[in-house]
Amino acid sequence: MPLQQTRVDVFEEIFLVFLGLGTLVGVVVVSYVLYNAYKYRDDGEPKDDESLPTLGELPTGGKGGKKLFLSFGISAVIVISLVIWTYGMLLYVEDPQDEFDEEPAEIEVTGDGFAWYFEYANGVEEIGTMRVPADKPIAIQTTSGDVWHTFGIPDLRVKSDAIPGEYDETWFMAEETGEHEIKCFELCGKGHTAMTGTVQVMEEEAFNEWLNSQLTLEVEVVDQNETPVTEGYEMTLEHTENDQYEEDLVHTYTAEDFDENGTISLDHEDLQQGGEYNVTITFEDGQYETIEKTINIDGPSSETFTAGSANESDNGNGTNESGHGGDGE
Structure with a gap:
C-alpha cells in the first residue's frame, strides 16, 4: 500500500480544516451580532416587542434555554470530533510505518559544533548537505554531539530534537526534486543562527548513483x-x-x-x-x-x-x- 500522505499533506489538511471551521464560526458569530445589533438598534421610537429585555427583570423567551443548550451541544460535538480527528492525524505523522510500501532510506543526523552531520546506512557521511531521493520515505535518527539542538526542515514540516546521548526518530518524504533549508530550532549558542544546512532532493536513480560513487x-x-x-x-x-x-x-x-x-x-x-x-x-x-x-x-x-x-x-x-x-x- 503506497504512502497516502506526506507530513506536508497532513499538516496542510489540519490547517485548512481549522481555517475552514474557524472562518465558518466567525461568519456565523459576526452575522448573528450584526443581526441583533440591527434588530435592537435604537431609532428613538418606543418598541412594543415583548421579547425586548426590561431593566431589572430576567429575560424571558428562548424556549426555556433550549437554544442555549442546543448551541452548547453542537459546539461540544464539533470540538470533540475535531480533537479526535486531529489526534488520529498526528498519530499517523508519528508512526506511519504500516503505510510504507517500501523500506525507508535511513539517515543518522548529528548536530555538533553548529553544523549538521549526516551518515547514511552504507556508512557514507556528509556535512551540511543531506541528499535524499524524491518520492521515497526517509527515516532519520537525530542526536547531538555537544548541546541540545532541534533539527528542522520547515518546508517539509520536519522537526526533531537532537539531544546528547539520545536518539529521536522521525520521517519525511519529499515528492519533488529541489532544495530545502535546514535550520536549528533550539537556541544552542553564539553560532545558532549559522547552524543551517540544505536538503537536496534528487531523482532516485541519480541519488543511488551519487551514493554508490561515495x-x-x-x-x-x-x-x-x-x-x-x-x-x-x-x-x-x-x-x-x-x-x-x-x-x-x-x-x-x-x-x-x-x-x-x-x-x-x-x-x-x-x-x-x-x-x-x-x-x-x-x-x-x-x-x-x-x-x-x-x-x-x-x-x-x-x-x-x-x-x-x-x-x-x-x-x-x-x-x-x-x-x-x-x-x-
Missing part, C-alpha cells in the same frame, strides 16, 4: 623509493564491526588484482559498507614488513601504503588521503 577506495602500494610494488603480496580488508552485519565484510586481494602501477580501485560492490576497516598487507619471502593500519571509508577515499624493508623498524603504514568527494551527480 563508497570508493583507491589503494596504492609503493616501496620507499615510491616505485610501485606489483607482485608478491596480499591485502586484506576487514570491517571493524564485521560481526554486526549479515554479509561478510572481509575482502582479500592479491598483487594480481593490482595494476602495473601498484594500484587497485574498489567501488561499492567491492566494499558494500563504509566505516572503519583494518587493512593488512603481507609480503612473500619477508621482503617487506607487514603493513597494518585502520582506515575510515566514509566517502571517496585513497590510501598510499609504503612498504618498508624487513630490516628496518618502519612498518610503512603509509599516508591517508581520505576525504569526501564532490557532488557526484
Whole structure:
C-alpha cells in the first residue's frame, strides 16, 4: 500500500480544516451580532416587542434555554470530533510505518559544533548537505554531539530534537526534486543562527548513483623509493564491526588484482559498507614488513601504503588521503 500522505499533506489538511471551521464560526458569530445589533438598534421610537429585555427583570423567551443548550451541544460535538480527528492525524505523522510500501532510506543526523552531520546506512557521511531521493520515505535518527539542538526542515514540516546521548526518530518524504533549508530550532549558542544546512532532493536513480560513487577506495602500494610494488603480496580488508552485519565484510586481494602501477580501485560492490576497516598487507619471502593500519571509508577515499624493508623498524603504514568527494551527480 503506497504512502497516502506526506507530513506536508497532513499538516496542510489540519490547517485548512481549522481555517475552514474557524472562518465558518466567525461568519456565523459576526452575522448573528450584526443581526441583533440591527434588530435592537435604537431609532428613538418606543418598541412594543415583548421579547425586548426590561431593566431589572430576567429575560424571558428562548424556549426555556433550549437554544442555549442546543448551541452548547453542537459546539461540544464539533470540538470533540475535531480533537479526535486531529489526534488520529498526528498519530499517523508519528508512526506511519504500516503505510510504507517500501523500506525507508535511513539517515543518522548529528548536530555538533553548529553544523549538521549526516551518515547514511552504507556508512557514507556528509556535512551540511543531506541528499535524499524524491518520492521515497526517509527515516532519520537525530542526536547531538555537544548541546541540545532541534533539527528542522520547515518546508517539509520536519522537526526533531537532537539531544546528547539520545536518539529521536522521525520521517519525511519529499515528492519533488529541489532544495530545502535546514535550520536549528533550539537556541544552542553564539553560532545558532549559522547552524543551517540544505536538503537536496534528487531523482532516485541519480541519488543511488551519487551514493554508490561515495563508497570508493583507491589503494596504492609503493616501496620507499615510491616505485610501485606489483607482485608478491596480499591485502586484506576487514570491517571493524564485521560481526554486526549479515554479509561478510572481509575482502582479500592479491598483487594480481593490482595494476602495473601498484594500484587497485574498489567501488561499492567491492566494499558494500563504509566505516572503519583494518587493512593488512603481507609480503612473500619477508621482503617487506607487514603493513597494518585502520582506515575510515566514509566517502571517496585513497590510501598510499609504503612498504618498508624487513630490516628496518618502519612498518610503512603509509599516508591517508581520505576525504569526501564532490557532488557526484
